[in-house]
Amino acid sequence: MPKVRVAIAGIGNAAAALVQGVFYYWNSSDDDYIPGVMHSKLGGYRISDIEFVAAFDVAKNKIGKDLSEAIFEYPNITPKFAEIPKLGVEVKPGPVMDGVAEHMVEFFKPAETNISLEKVVDELKSSGADVFLNLLPVGSEEATRFYAKASLEAGTAFVNGIPVFIASDPSGYWPNLYKERGIPLLGDDVKGQVGATILHRTLTRLFHARGVIVEETYQLNIGGNTDFLNMTVEERLHSKRISKTRAVTSILPYGENLEKEGKVRIGPSDYVPFLGNIKVCYIYIKGRSFADFPVILDVKLSVDDKSMIAGVLIDAVRAAKIAIDRSLKGPVPEASAYLFKHPPTQAPDDETAKQWFEEFCLGSSS
Numbered sequence: 001m002p003k004v005r006v007a008i009a010g011i012g013n014a015a016a017a018l019v020q021g022v023f024y025y026w027n028s029s030d031d032d033y034i035p036g037v038m039h040s041k042l043g044g045y046r047i048s049d050i051e052f053v054a055a056f057d058v059a060k061n062k063i064g065k066d067l068s069e070a071i072f073e074y075p076n077i078t079p080k081f082a083e084i085p086k087l088g089v090e091v092k093p094g095p096v097m098d099g100v101a102e103h104m105v106e107f108f109k110p111a112e113t114n115i116s117l118e119k120v121v122d123e124l125k126s127s128g129a130d131v132f133l134n135l136l137p138v139g140s141e142e143a144t145r146f147y148a149k150a151s152l153e154a155g156t157a158f159v160n161g162i163p164v165f166i167a168s169d170p171s172g173y174w175p176n177l178y179k180e181r182g183i184p185l186l187g188d189d190v191k192g193q194v195g196a197t198i199l200h201r202t203l204t205r206l207f208h209a210r211g212v213i214v215e216e217t218y219q220l221n222i223g224g225n226t227d228f229l230n231m232t233v234e235e236r237l238h239s240k241r242i243s244k245t246r247a248v249t250s251i252l253p254y255g256e257n258l259e260k261e262g263k264v265r266i267g268p269s270d271y272v273p274f275l276g277n278i279k280v281c282y283i284y285i286k287g288r289s290f291a292d293f294p295v296i297l298d299v300k301l302s303v304d305d306k307s308m309i310a311g312v313l314i315d316a317v318r319a320a321k322i323a324i325d326r327s328l329k330g331p332v333p334e335a336s337a338y339l340f341k342h343p344p345t346q347a348p349d350d351e352t353a354k355q356w357f358e359e360f361c362l363g364s365s366s
């Protein structure tokens with residue numbers, strides 16, 4: 001089986017969990033139901049077929065380091081849980097653009113780099129990357145578009161892990177560019193394994209399926225890593241709120257009205273440093289049931305946020321390689337609906353989206 005050669009932009013805590021995860025599961029058998037990853041083998045690709053070939057960041061202390069070392073550099077806090085050999089992949093500088101918010105400068109310590117598109121494209125091409133994975137901080141609109149352009153120029157599939165609307169671009173601009181160039185595009189904004197979004201979607205669907213009208217709902221999230229610190233500035237959250245909110249309201253036929261009436265509030269809520277990578281999520285749903293009696297649900301979920309994304313990314317990069325193998329062009333809705341919060345087409349997780357994804361992996365949907 002050929003390798004799945006992956007380049008990453010943004011060597012933060014999510015990348016640290018992903019890179020280690022590949023080595024943690026290196027010897028997993030093909031048929032095992034393994035904890036933490038939804039598919040030990042996907043479309044013929046084992047987890048150990050994932051190979052990291054290029055990496056980009058802006059932090060002075062990460063640039064120039066081997067990827068196996070850079071993932072443990074400040075301010076990353078993902079603990080070491082796997083032995084990783086030296087990968088021979090040096091972290092290269094990317095352009096800062098809007099990747100580093102003012103309040104994050106003292107944490108990310110960006111180098112003053114002025115990196116051209118050509119340089120990043122050359123790096124991608126010479127690395128032989130099949131898939132370019134975007135893991136920049138929330139709010140990196142311009143920088144994400146830069147890396148998306150680089151993927152188009154280099155001919156690598158793009159997996160957009162963050163809430164900048166590329167695969168789900170409502171204007172169709174980005175989806176069309178990928179279609180024209182014959183390159184697969186997956187996104188946007190990874191949906192954690194058993195994270196706040198999937199839990200909230202599932203509970204909302206349960207209310208609806210059992211004939212209870214959802215009248216109001218919120219989902220508040222707190223955490224203590226740079227991802228949460230970055231998201232304390234509301235201006236950076238515009239797309240994140242849309243992505244997380246639509247992921248839930250799209251489950252209900254009247255979800256949009258609920259939003260318009262101001263009965264939905266979903267998003268990152270505060271930075272609590274001592275939580276580290278632990279994310280705590282509070283979900284509240286108030287419903288109207290038989291004879292207008294209320295149903296009130298309060299749920300608290302506590303997870304290691306980065307472990308929640310890494311397992312899904314392991315599937316996402318392999319799905320992108322499967323799309324390349326099948327010469328798929330442009331957005332891949334069959335894979336994106338299951339793996340991302342804001343895909344081009346939303347579908348219920350437990351039935352439609354899962355079925356689309358499984359059929360896609362087996363090759364029966366393309």
Ligand SMILES: NC(=O)c1ccc[n+]([C@@H]2O[C@H](COP(=O)([O-])OP(=O)(O)OC[C@H]3O[C@@H](n4cnc5c(N)ncnc54)[C@H](O)[C@@H]3O)[C@@H](O)[C@H]2O)c1
Binds near residue numbers: 097099100161306
């Ligand atoms: N469960 C989850 O963790 C989850 C789920 C969905 C989406 N995401 C998103 O994934 C992204 C990555 O999360 P994380 O925890 O690794 O973030 P992080 O804060 O740990 O890391 C971000 C990295 O991006 C780098 N960076 C900033 N600007 C850059 C640029 N212009 N070019 C290259 N690198 C740049 C920073 O130096 C840092 O190393 C975030 O946007 C997060 O919201 C995470």
